[in-house]
Amino acid sequence: MENSNKRYWKGIEELTNEPSFVKNIHNEFGNMPTENDSKGESLVDGSATHRRDFLKMLGFGVAAVSLAACESPVKNTIPYLNKPEDVEPTIANWYASTYSDGGEYASILVKTREGRPIKIEGNKSSSVSKGVLSGRAQASVLSLYDNEKLKGPQVGGKSADWAQLDKEFTAKLAAAAAKGGQIRIVSNSILSPTTKKVIAEFTAKYPTTQHVVYDANPAYGLTQAHGGILPNIDFSQAKTIVSIGADFLGSWIAPAEFAAQWAVTRKVGSAKDGKKTMSRHFQFESILSNTGANADYRSTYKPSQEGLVALSLHNAVAKLSGAASISGANIKLDHLDKAATDLVASKGASIIVSGSNDPEVQKIIAATNSLVGAYGTTINTGLAVHYRQGNDMAMSSFIKEAAAGSIAAVIFYNANPVYNHPMGAALAAALPKIGLSLATNDRADETASLCQFIAPDSHYLESWNDAEPKAGFYSLTQPTISTIFKTRQAQSSFLTWAGLASDFASYLESNWEKNILKGGAVAWKNALHDGVFEPNAVNISAASPSVDVAASAAAINKSYSASSTNLEIAVYEKVGLGTGSQANNPWLQEFPEPVSKACWDNYAAISQPTATKLKLAQGDLVEVSAKGYKVTLPVLVQPGQAQDTIAIAIGYGRAKAGKSADGVGVNAYPFISEINGACVGINTQGVTITPTGETKDIAQTQTHHTVMARQAVVQETVLGSFVKDPLSGRYNPQISTAEGKKDATDISLWNGHKYNNHAWGMVIDLNTCTGCSACVISCSAENNVPVVGRQEVINRREMHWMRIDRYYSSDAEVEDLKGLEIASDNPEVVFQPMLCQHCNNAPCETVCPVLATTHSSEGLNQMTYNRCIGTRYCANNCPYKVRRFNWFRYFQTDDFDFHFNNDLGRMVINPDVTVRSRGVMEKCSMCVQRIQAGKLEAKKEKRRPVDGEIQMACAQSCPTNAITFGDMNDPSSEISKLLEVEKEGRAYHVIEEINVKPNVSYLMKVRNKDSKKEA
Amino acid sequence: MFCKKSTLVTFLFSIALLFATASASYSQDAAEGESLFKNNCAACHNTSDETLVGPGLKGISERRPIEWIVSWVHNPQAMIASGDKYANDLYNKFNKAAMTPYPNFTEGQIKGIVAYIDAANAAPAAPAAGAAPAAGAAPATAPSSGGMMELLLVGLLIIMVLVLIALLSIVNTLSKLSGSEANASGKPFFQSLSENAKSLAANSAVKTGVIVLALLLGGKATIDAAYGVGIHQGYAPEQPIKFSHKLHAGEYQINCNYCHTGVYEGKGANVPSANICMNCHNAIKRESPEIQKIYSALEKNEPIQWVRVHNLPDLAYFNHSQHTNVGALECKSCHGEVEKMEVVEQRSSLTMGWCIDCHRQTDVNAKGNAYYDKLVEVHNKDSKTPLKVQNIGGLECSKCHY
DSSP: OGGGTOOEESSHHHHTTOHHHHHHHTOTTSSOTTOOOOTTOOGGGOOOOOHHHHHHHHHHHHHHHHHHHHSOOOOEEOOOSSOOTTOOTTSOEEEEEEEEETTEEEEEEEEEETTEEEEEEEOTTOTTTTTOOOHHHHHHHHHHTOTTSOSSOEETTEEOOHHHHHHHHHHHHHHHHHTTOOEEEEESOOOOHHHHHHHHHHHHHSTTEEEEEOOSSOOHHHHHHTTTSEEEEOGGGOSEEEEESOOTTTTSSSHHHHHHHHHHTTOOOOSTTSOOOOOEEEEEESSOOHHHHHOSEEEEOOGGGHHHHHHHHHHHHHHHHTOOOOOSOOOOOTTHHHHHHHHHHTTTSEEEEEOOOOHHHHHHHHHHHHHTTOBTTTEEEEEEEOSOOOOHHHHHHHHHHHHHTOOOEEEEESOOHHHHSTTHHHHHHHGGGSSEEEEOOSSOOTTGGGSSEEOOOOOGGGSOEEEEEETTEEEEEOOSSOOSSSOOOHHHHHHHHTTSOOOHHHHHHHHIIIIISTTOSSOHHHHHHHSEEOOSOOOOOOOOOOOOHHHHHHHHHHHOOSOOOSOEEEEEOBTTTBTSTTTTOHHHHTOOOTTTOEESOOOEEEOHHHHHHTTOOTTEEEEEEETTEEEEEEEEEOTTOOTTEEEEESSOOBSSSOTTTBTSSOOOGGGOEEETTEEESEEOSSOEEEEEEEEOOOEEOTTTTOOTTOSSSOOEEEHHHHHHOTTTTOOOOEEEETTEEEEGGGOOSSOOOOOSSOOEEEEEETTTOOOOOHHHHHHHHHHTOOOOOHHHHHTTOOOOSOEEEEEEEOOSOTTOHHHHTSOOSSOEEEEEEEOOOOOTTOHHHHHOTTOOEEEOTTSOEEEOGGGOOOOOHHHHHOTTOOOEEOOSOTTTOTTSOSSTTSTTGGGGSOTTSOOOOTTOEEOOOOSHHHHHHHHHHHHHTTSOOOTTTSOOHHHHHOTTOOEEEEETTOTTSHHHHHHHHHTTTTEEOTTGGGOOOOSEEEEOEEEOOSOTTOO | OHHHHHHHHHHHHHHHHHHHHHHHSOOOSHHHHHHHIIIIITTTBOSSSOBSSSOOOTTHHHHSOHHHHHHHHHOHHHHHHTTOHHHHHHHHHTTTOOOOOOTTOOHHHHHHHHHHHHHHHHSTTOSOOOHHHHHHHHHHHHHHHHHHHHHHHHHHHHHHHHHHHHHHHHHHHHHHHHTTTTTTTOOOHHHHHHHHHHHHHHOHHHHHHHHHHHHHHHHHHHHHHHHHTTOOTTOOOOOSSOOOHIIIIIISOOOHHHHOTTTTTSSSOOOOOHHHHHHHHTTSSTTOHHHHHHHHHHHHTOOOOEEOSOOOOTTOOOOHHIIIIISOOOTHHHHOOGGGOSSOOOOSOOOHHHHHHHHHHOBOOOTTOGGGHHHHHHHHHHOSSOOBGGGGTTTOGGGTOO
16 A cells, blocks of 8 residues: 555545544544433433432442342243244254345345244355345345334224225225226336236236336336346456446445356456456446446546436447447547447447436447447346336326326335335325225335225235246245234235135245246245246347437437536435335444445535535535425535535435334435436436535444554555556565564564464455445344444444445545645545454453453454453554444343334344443454354264355355455365465455454455556 | 154154063063063053053052953953953043053063062052152252251351350369469359450450451352352252153153253253153143143143243353263263252352363363364374363353353
């Protein structure tokens, strides 16, 4: 890093050395919770305890403890009456199942303990999701234990029983149908073929029924450009990737799947014969997305230019490949011509994707993809993907019909358009005009609360279902727990209303036997065991869609403008919270967004020059309005964003989702515009921004736990230099001694440790880490990491054991002191997962006065909670700032109302990991419970553990396999082989100069750029 | 459940094996009859007149002629088919559950068994007493052990006080004798005693000594008591059902694993579910009020709330299979002789010191386990002593705390 002539910074406050940053930089834990003296405030804002109260409490506490010690409570042990055959208490059961939410899909394995699902992991048997999961899929297990879901059916806003609901609803439905009234079923994309069959049964019974499908974040434009289907995209075949506003590593269509493919092209090896080629990734966008942060070349455009950027790229490619160019304003963007050159040069291994939902833009992109030979290689139109089936036109015409009063009955099948459709307000106004309305939503949300009937669907972990994510690829969902509340899965409801037997499990099985398995070699039970059934080879089609480019160009020229000085809004989806369907999930709310590092809020992100121009600063509350819709939200200054552009995330501003979601942020869906018949996430006309004069803190973790002024934190190089010398960009710290300069690692006070058995270690590849943070959620679920809430995050007391440090780097020269203080318009970004480094010369161990943190004979830095007395010396002395202190009893206090203060929410707790109490330190344990369990399994079978059998929660959840965990004493393990190759190459330890000898190594980032100087 | 079935099969198979070995040995002696009875008959019959699965056999030699008994034991079904009235009445009385035939028993062996039954009933203090009286006796003896201790202490205290008085009176007498000239006034004994005590109390050295002693003793008592907080050694709570381990594990020698199904597989050994009880008790002793409690639990669908005897704090992770399966420890190493306990009690202290002591002393069960091969090899290079648990990290914090 020292020799890379770069300055790295985590936030603008660090770059400009703001007083608030300087004040807190040496303050490990933020302010002490006792300093606030205002009465009546909650614990988290600062305790209002006085000295006398404290003494009273102390006296009472001592008395209570000594009384309680006299007699310990009788504990009961309650065995089953009739133990199910396959449940053995204390031994986990794993079930293959399927996660699908809207169009999201993942084949999963569900870990259950004593009948409770507690962890979701990827199912490697699936060739579609290949064992990768998004953070949302990881977090979905907590949504199962959401106490704010409906406990049973509701009729007219009052609790009812199912018999009453069925009777009244079917009577009204039959009456509506008898009069020939129009019936609509409104849903998001449905992956399940059997559910579609059930809906067809319902439609057969009530022939005036039509099924309207829409998506909260649609891909209608892309499907329209490909004749109504979503083609299969495979980034792993690409040498040149160009994305125009598609955040395909973070939020676009199937990010986890795409990230895995993308990472295949980004792996390099330092060995002589190692892989020295990488795909080159260009990103053009308005916001700094997670994908843009990982791109090699990136530049920005205003949302109003989006269509014209696609046109310009098409023309540049057409010019190089000798095709006809089309008329349209040419946008001059940095790197656009270079992108075109590379696309044409790697013809047959190139791909262009666009995040726009405008069908006309997507048609131009399709035409460009044809020119670079993407069809049949990186894009396959022969394999229909079902992730997005929404039809924006059908949905808006449904809302217009409803407003006109021509709909007799509507069923919202797990859809919440009042909240997540741009015309939600219009629909809410129209709903009373619909004679009969029912929602199967799991809670009385924005839409369901306006319906006459609510027939709550069961959670997917309580239900039978199936999925066909791609044509011919099948997958099954099986219940892993009996229904917690009196819910009934929607398919059973539809069957009941259609007058059929309501047993969906047998309906599903017979449908599979008849139409999917077809009596072939695979039996139902085997399919259920594997979770997936993939009978066919993939059909590859090189057919490219036929596009009338001239017509599309004309439409684009009408809707977009080359140069606009207006203020514009870009609406985007966040990596963590997504479209907001799981907004009441505290794990997702506390998920620091990869780029902005903000949680528990959305905000108006603007660039530094725009902020200066508008005289705004970070945290200023502003009123943003467009199309007559107004919201008030704080400003976040985001480097790398387009000028005069306000970025606002969807998924927030829920009104009726539950305690964790309601009132967090504002709803940005109404800002979405209708362009060429589709919902496009931009707003370019009449946008105003007005300061309210107030401020609001944003819970942003970017400068918390700062690794201060150290040198070798991030190391990076460019591919050109790396090919010549694998050590280029590597910084090797040297220390001056009496005998001349020496490697920092050669001088030590300590004798070192001897590891006879295992030596656990981890290698993190910065080249493939996309910063997606799925590992953060996985770690929280595995290790009972508490949720602390917005105010506590602002107080710098978040508890995540794993944080993803995001560094920006300035493009100014190191000597250019003035330039260095200006936030870059387009900074390079590095993501670095940071967790306990399990140092062999651990600074924390030497300062603990009670030996609560010690070193194990397997290389782990052990943290013993019951020994810890909370001096916090260890955290002070930790150079990596990875230790977290429990300021409160997060799992029992009502101040932390995040599912864990009730018995239902606590069912998700991993029983093999201690729930830490107030006053103790905690940190990454390297999932020692998994190590112990894996070793025990091996010992029982009288063998050594097999490499890969013991996996860390973070490593196992990483979509790109950036984290490798294993036994460094086992020469055949993947980690040993990797380190063998990389120790004279990319492998380095963070802050190597202090010689703490970590067991976690990092592999240097390599950017596929021609030279270091390019931005 | 499959593993449970297999254990049941093993259990039955071992009974059959016992039977085979027993029938091979030949003896007419009542002592030999005892072993035959215990191995073959005791699962269903009592030597008293109490009914188990089958009728109690007290006075069988008087009730039926020996020839009838022999042919009944050899083939009960044939007797019933032959229309024998007594046999048919018996058959109907026990819900048409026929007895297992024992065609291999010789007449002499059967006579031996009968002789044993008679002998058992002739001697009232015979050890082959039924389960019921033993179960009744247990709660009476269990609390008395605590009472005995207190009684003993009070007794000791009284004796010590008496000894003290005796000693003081001797001192007094002696001082009277030696100092009769100096102290001729001849004060009464108790007066001089109180004066002596007063002068003693006035002595500052004595005062300091007493205070220091009191502080030391008080300190020691406090520390001991503090160390004892949370230790429940000897805890033997009353259970909702008076289940006797002595009977099941001791007398009938049912393997621990038969009921505690997780003990070789999982973290917990598991308290058996009611359906395991029902494997036997749907036939045996159905009418017992204790077993009726299981039936009523099943009927009401309300699980039985057993009282936990062994409680480890949540912060300590303990896995049974590591110790029983990998370490090949016997259950009694930690749980004591459960097969002799009428009411289960916590025998070990379950403190961390107790765990650590064992980890210091115990050899690793490394033989034939490839996991340990390299560790043993490395250890043997530097050391003559066998590989102990502590040598492979058995004393490290995160072996148990995470």
